[in-house]
Ligand SMILES: Cc1cc2nc3c(=O)[nH]c(=O)nc-3n(C[C@H](O)[C@H](O)[C@H](O)COP(=O)(O)OP(=O)(O)OC[C@H]3O[C@@H](n4cnc5c(N)ncnc54)[C@H](O)[C@@H]3O)c2cc1C
Ligand SMILES: Cc1cc2nc3c(=O)[nH]c(=O)nc-3n(C[C@H](O)[C@H](O)[C@H](O)COP(=O)(O)OP(=O)(O)OC[C@H]3O[C@@H](n4cnc5c(N)ncnc54)[C@H](O)[C@@H]3O)c2cc1C
Ligand code: SF4
């Protein structure tokens with residue numbers, strides 16, 4: 001069960017794995033995620049289902065190695081098994097009804113979750129304009145995939161090593177102002193990027209959906225660790241989301257909550273060199 | 278002649294045990310157990326039996342202990358209760374069997390729970406290696422959730438010859454027994470042994486399957502060939518106070534705090550990967566068993582000051598008396614008639630305190646209970662860096678949400694017949710906390726057992 005069938009190194013700290021998971025593949029929809037645990041003493045970490053193949057019973061995950069669990073996951077090879085894998089979790093993203101033209105923005109590893117959204121919308125006849133951004137060229141991936149489902153694909157890098165130098169919001173602003181008849185925006189990436197997109201589109205009253213990467217434990221609504229303030233209400237990202245109306249999200253609170261275990265994660269980093277090999 | 282009081286339960290001393298997660302209560306030895314068993318006067322009309330939700334033949338099992346026939350005692354217990362080592366530890370006996378014990382009218386009641394625990398522990402030590410039965414013949418039934426309700430229902434159906442599959446959302450079975458009740462009250466090894474014994478009856482366990490997400494109840498019945506389904510998905514949805522500051526860093530639901538520590542072993546971080554913030558000064562809001570567990574856990578993890586903050590008075594505290602007593606011995610500071618108003622935080626978003634209002638008892642309300650009313654201008658700040666909310670839980674939402682056929686109450690509890698577990702959906706039965714709201718282990722087991730009987734009848738009449 002949960003055997004890794006394919007593995008691809010997209011960039012030194014960015015990996016893609018295709019895993020055998022027939023039950024999950026059968027049900028997965030854009031916007032949903034899995035929670036996995038790699039070893040007996042492991043924590044439960046959420047990853048988006050970046051793609052799925054119902055016929056072959058597989059799901060694809062793309063992850064950035066940021067800490068001990070994602071680094072350990074990166075060490076697994078083809079043929080290895082993931083100890084625990086549960087999903088699909090969360091609600092499928094509810095796409096804006098009647099929208100004809102949607103901009104999909106993916107920042108960094110956020111391209112992984114934005115791709116299935118773009119693909120699903122494209123297949124249902126919505127015209128997609130994509131903006132993909134990363135720090136530098138090395139961290140860009142899925143450009144071909146995105147291109148295949150988009151009418152236009154724009155690329156930005158912080159350092160100008162590929163595409164346009166600058167931020168995804170620079171392109172988004174121009175697109176909005178060029179009056180292309182954009183009905184909605186879906187933006188997924190680091191919290192500051194999603195906040196910047198949200199702040200921008202708010203000015204234009206443009207419907208925007210983001211997908212939150214809150215801290216999670218169970219992913220089934222029983223711990224409340226993933227809570228987010230949406231409008232004036234507290235919601236649980238794992239069962240009410242992870243996608244929400246960007247203009248309702250308290251991003252400052254979310255960014256703070258993501259730092260909850262920074263000290264503990266540093267301790268892990270010091271020892272992850274030893275125990276892991 | 279037997280004494281007027283129960284034989285005391287030997288315990289780890291308070292100052293010792295706050296430094297470890299080992300079990301607090303150590304259990305009777307054989308001599309003490311026999312002595313306690315002899316306190317039972319073997320009533321002709323034993324009231325105790327009616328106080329036990331699963332109707333254990335209490336005088337009979339106690340008589341066996343008194344005779345030194347411990348195997349006979351455990352056999353009697355197991356006729357009605359498949360998880361005696363667990364119930365003997367965590368049943369609120371003072372509210373159930375022991376409350377109505379006839380000896381208890383004049384003296385302290387017989388220590389029924391302690392004797393049950395003794396017999397179960399004796400058996401665990403002397404248990405023979407069981408071989409796993411496998412069953413690929415009987416009709417298929419599905420159980421959702423592996424808490425006490427689901428485990429019991431599964432065990433009963435397996436004994437009747439059904440092919441039983443349990444689907445569990447977590448990576449480990451046991452429900453609250455594993456992720457909620459702490460090690461020092463209910464060692465996880467015991468829970469695991471009891472689960473293994475059930476699995477040996479031929480029950481198949483599928484972890485990491487969330488019914489309603491991975492597969493729905495309807496699909497189980499229509500596509501996977503399950504003849505009937507039992508839903509024992511529990512009440513795990515944590516309630517919050519809805520006061521300002523509740524989403525600050527350092528505020529936990531008791532569920533999250535206990536799950537990190539019990540299931541994910543955060544107390545062994547960084548050897549285990551899951552972290553937890555314990556804090557130096559911890560306020561636990563609420564006064565039920567869950568609150569006591571959270572407070573005592575925080576203390577063991579090294580918190581210097583741990584408060585129970587509760588807006589009513591001592592008399593209303595819902596926790597078991599024994600647990601309150603243990604918490605006090607361990608130095609938990611009870612701040613009663615204290616109502617939390619706001620969690621205070623610094624500019625970085627970390628908890629710095631809990632603003633509270635003092636309360637006093639006012640006039641009795643219609644139920645005769647004196648209602649707490651705020652004392653004017655009594656606001657004060659409790660200096661804490663972690664706040665744990667333990668004010669109750671609602672039913673887990675994923676099944677009601679994904680199964681519109683299932684009728685629920687306005688709080689989301691699945692509506693089910695108390696004696697059969699019958700729901701509004703044909704072939705689907707439910708029991709335990711998801712039906713009743715947060716209750717007890719033994720009530721959940723009772724519901725699982727009743728449902729098993731009804732499911733058998735349903736399938737036979739189909
Ligand atoms: C719904 C959802 C989908 C996600 N999808 C992806 C994805 O497709 N690809 C990807 O690379 N990352 C994704 N993430 C983020 C990913 O879960 C974290 O990067 C990962 O948990 C980090 O774990 P670590 O031990 O390697 O790093 P750590 O050093 O432990 O943590 C690094 C940072 O990751 C975050 N994090 C840590 N633990 C958790 C946790 N249990 N849950 C959520 N975030 C955590 C925190 O912000 C932390 O500061 C997603 C998160 C969510 C909630
Ligand atoms: C901290 C704490 C202390 C307690 N102390 C005591 C005590 O001392 N004595 C006592 O008698 N009672 C105590 N209780 C209450 C008691 O534990 C519960 O009443 C009892 O566990 C309920 O059993 P259950 O089988 O209905 O549900 P649970 O034990 O909650 O089990 C439900 C199971 O279903 C799983 N599940 C949920 N949704 C799904 C889904 N969609 N698909 C698959 N699986 C799912 C859950 O992961 C869980 O494993 C305590 C509770 C807590 C939280
Ligand atoms: S199961 Fe609980 S209520 Fe029944 S006899 Fe045992 S301790 Fe008492």
Ligand code: SF4
Nearest residue numbers: 317318320325378379
């Ligand atoms: S009521 Fe008390 S004394 Fe009587 S049989 Fe039951 S346990 Fe024994």
Ligand code: FES
Nearest residue numbers: 219221223224238
């Ligand atoms: S992750 Fe626990 S409630 Fe969402």
Ligand SMILES: [Mg+2]
Nearest residue numbers: 043067068069
């Ligand atoms: Mg980590």
